[in-house]
Amino acid sequence: MAKFRQNHTKGDRGSAKGAGFFYGKLIMFTVVLVTLALGGAKMLSGLSLDDLASDGEGSTIVNNNERYYLPTSTTGNIAHHKYYSLSYNDRHEIPEWVAYELTAADLKVKNVKRHRRFNVDTAVKGKSASHGDYINSGYTRGHMAPAGDMAFNKEAMKETFFMSNMAPQSKEFNAGIWNKLEQQGRDWAYDNKRLFVVTGPVINDIKTWIGKNEVGVPKSFYKIYLDLEGSEQKGIAFLMPHADSKRSLKDFAVTIDEVEEVTGIDFFGELMEDDLENRIEATINLRDWDFN
DNA sequence: CTGTGGTTC
DNA sequence: GAACCACAG
Numbered sequence: 001m002a003k004f005r006q007n008h009t010k011g012d013r014g015s016a017k018g019a020g021f022f023y024g025k026l027i028m029f030t031v032v033l034v035t036l037a038l039g040g041a042k043m044l045s046g047l048s049l050d051d052l053a054s055d056g057e058g059s060t061i062v063n064n065n066e067r068y069y070l071p072t073s074t075t076g077n078i079a080h081h082k083y084y085s086l087s088y089n090d091r092h093e094i095p096e097w098v099a100y101e102l103t104a105a106d107l108k109v110k111n112v113k114r115h116r117r118f119n120v121d122t123a124v125k126g127k128s129a130s131h132g133d134y135i136n137s138g139y140t141r142g143h144m145a146p147a148g149d150m151a152f153n154k155e156a157m158k159e160t161f162f163m164s165n166m167a168p169q170s171k172e173f174n175a176g177i178w179n180k181l182e183q184q185g186r187d188w189a190y191d192n193k194r195l196f197v198v199t200g201p202v203i204n205d206i207k208t209w210i211g212k213n214e215v216g217v218p219k220s221f222y223k224i225y226l227d228l229e230g231s232e233q234k235g236i237a238f239l240m241p242h243a244d245s246k247r248s249l250k251d252f253a254v255t256i257d258e259v260e261e262v263t264g265i266d267f268f269g270e271l272m273e274d275d276l277e278n279r280i281e282a283t284i285n286l287r288d289w290d291f292n
Numbered sequence: 293c294t295g296t297g298g299t300t301c
Numbered sequence: 302g303a304a305c306c307a308c309a310g
Contacts, residue, residue: 175294
């Protein structure tokens with residue numbers, strides 16, 4: 001558990017320019033240090049984050065000035081932004097996962113106005129979807145890291161409007177049950193003080209492509225909430241068909257293991273002790289989560 | 293909250 | 302381009 005959060009403070013964030021190099025070095029250093037500390041006897045000097053990720057080792061990131069262990073990447077195309085990290089699939093031009101922390105403290109901050117402009121994410125490699133790909137496609141740009149989760153800070157919200165954070169969603173789904181799930185997550189973060197959130201489309205199940213850049217339209221989406229702060233450490237996952245529904249969110253709850261099987265991603269392999277990981281990932285404890 | 297389009301400067 | 306209002310779910 002102590003491995004989840006490190007002793008960084010919110011005040012010592014690097015300035016915008018030049019921070020990338022510093023963080024790059026810092027991340028590489030911490031990856032090596034932590035991996036060795038975890039008992040890995042491998043020679044890791046010189047390995048980059050992407051090497052580790054594509055080796056299925058997971059990775060770490062200084063995000064919100066705290067260090068997190070991230071899911072494995074099937075593409076090795078990881079981008080670390082100031083307020084979230086993502087693994088990008090440039091074939092379909094959508095992320096395979098977007099990960100960040102969601103805290104009660106952030107949710108208490110007065111909301112900033114919704115950002116409008118969508119920007120190409122220069123931190124990911126390969127093709128990017130454009131604004132135009134979504135226009136008149138019948139699909140809206142669905143945030144994986146929701147703007148509503150990053151409303152504590154103008155810059156954080158702006159980051160959620162990177163095209164790399166988008167996946168095509170029908171407006172009914174986006175504003176419907178998906179929105180409901182996001183709101184439920186904010187309520188849980190408020191109650192549990194701090195959640196770790198991983199969200200994405202199911203990449204290997206694309207139903208069609210839109211726009212000149214042929215952006216993949218997923219058949220389903222997942223979202224995982226992990227709570228390591230409370231007395232009862234717990235996790236819950238949701239797997240949702242890409243269609244609006246009037247059913248209860250409970251009907252879409254699955255184990256983290258199930259999402260891992262469907263996506264081929266190892267979400268918390270480096271995050272927890274094996275026995276804790278196994279218990280949390282194999283179990284759905286609906287009673288531990290207070291549904292609205 | 294999730295999105296959209298249109299207008300103004 | 303950014304800021305603003307208005308609309309729909």
